[in-house]
Amino acid sequence: MGLSFIHHPKRMKKRIPQKMEIPNDVVMEEILARLPAKSLMRFKCVSKLWSSLISSRYFCNRFLTVPTRPLPTRPRPRIYMCLQDNNDFRNNVTLSLAPDTTNPNCFVVDHNLTSPRVGGYVLQNLRGFMCYPFFRKPTFYNPATRQLVTIPAAFKSQNIIPAPPEEEAFKSYNYYFGYDSVIDQYYVLWSTGVYVKHLGETKSEHLVFVLKAGGEGSWKKAYPTSPDYLPHIPAKRGMCIDGVIYYMGWTGTYSLGLVSFHIRSGDFKMIQVPGRDGDEMFLRTMKNVSLIEYGGKVTIIDLTNLREKGMLDLWAVEDAGNKKSFTRKTMVLQSSQLHLVINNKTIYTMKGTTDNNKVFFIPEDMFSPFHILCYDLRSNDMTKIEIKGVPDHWFNIDRSTINVMLMDQSEDLVSLET
Known part of the structure; x- marks a missing residue:
């Protein structure tokens, strides 16, 4: 009996897919940098490598500049609402307001991101940080990372101008915050001024704090040498553009100057603020006047005529051959x-x-339903925005004891290393 052979077709070797790893630079540059900050905070738990990568200063700077297309996963900028109770600072709270998906002109409090006992009268927004004084100490808070850094009060560190009795003098001080991208360094400028009534004389003093890891550092005295500098009483709220801190200060009863402090050189400069058509009332009150950035320039905004005429004035600083x-x-x-x-x-x-030429107008009285006005200076467009979810007890507090501040900023992962 002969043997018969069955011929089977030649078996194909099964291909084993090769394991391909995505290069770290692609993960960092093209994927992670396009995700929202909330997700990135969770991803820091994936591994030590990811935690180190996401926390690096390079990645934080990349997160600020990477375009959202073609992966538009970055959410719309949030509005952060700071409520300060002057009678009890323990009631202070920072509310994170998310856009209402069903109403473009409405924001809703995200209670999962509410920060109790954090916040106050916000003096500046700086690279994702809210900068404000808390119990007279300069404080930095990043709502995206929940990092809170407080540094020592300036007047406890140096021998400052002695304060005459209140009936003989008027004294004021303020903190101003700055960042220089060239040296990648945060600074705090403290300015104080005393006006001695019977002498008709103003004296000023300035201290600078270089912010290091975990809020460490020390206050050092700054010495203005510019011939155009004048002693002054500092006003609230400053700003920083391209490594230069700006704020306004009273040089006389009816005279106001715009002060600039160059972080790297330590130089002070000052230019006098013009009156409005010779009206001294413009210089008597700061209630309707504030400092903003408009078109990349430091600009004084005057709201005096807004309520009666629907008009506001912008005074932008022009630099023509260093003659401002x-x-x-x-x-x-x-x-x-x-x-x-x-x-x-x-x-x-x-x-x-905001950082994109918007300003917020808030009702002087707290009432429910609560709303604000958002004015876009670029498009000359004003929008009424309803705020839902503000805790009810804030509407029962004496409005004169409450400070409300708003800011609209994109999320930022920048941290002050500890």
């Missing part, structure tokens, strides 16, 4: 939006600015 001067621009609300501010029983004050 102001140029004036008047903004007029669209006729269809005048009703938001004119013939309206609600009185608004400006209590917040």
Whole structure:
């Protein structure tokens, strides 16, 4: 009996897919940098490598600049609302407001991201940090990372100008915050001024704090040498543009100067603020005047005529061969939006600015339902925004004891290394 052979087709070797790893630079540059900060905070737990990568200063800077396309996963900027109870600072809270998906003109409090006992009168927004004094100490808070850093009060560190009795003098001080990208360094400038009434004389003093890891560092005295510098009484709220800190200061009863402090050189400069058509009232009050960045330039915004005429004035600083001067621009609300501010029983004050030329107007009285006005200076467009979810007890507190500040900023992962 012969043997028969069955011929089987030749078996194909099974291919084993090769394991391919995504290069770290692609993960960092093209994937992680496009995700929201909330996700990145969770991903720091994946491994020590990821934690180190996400926490690195290079990645934080990349996160600020990487475009969201073609992966538009980055959410719209949030509004952060700081409520300060002057009678009890333990009630202070920072609310994170997320856009309402069903209403473009409404924001809702995200209670999962509420920061109790954090926040106060916010003086500046700086690279994702809210900068404010808490019990007279300069404080940095990043709502995206939840990092809170407090440094020592300036007046406890140096022998400052002695304070005469209140009936003989007026004294004021303020903190200003800055960052220089060239040296990648944060600074705090403390300015104080005393006006001695019977002498008609103003004295000033300035201290600088170089912020190091974990808020470490020390206060050092700064010495203005510029011939255009004048002693002054510092006003609240400053700003920093390209490594230069700006703030306003009273040089006399009716005279106001714009002070600049160059972080790297330590130089002070000052230019006098012009009056509005010779009206000294412009220089008598700071209630309707504030400092903002507009078109990349430090700009004084005057809201005096907003409620009656629907107009506001912008005074931008122009630098022509280091000879600085102001140029004036008047903004007029669209006729269809005048009703938001004119013939309206609600009185608004400006209590917040943004990095993209928007300002916030907040009602002087807290009432429910609560709303704000957002004014886009670039498009000359004012929008009424409803805020839902503000804790009810804030509407029962004496409004005169509450400070409300708003800011609209993109998320930022920058941290002060500890």
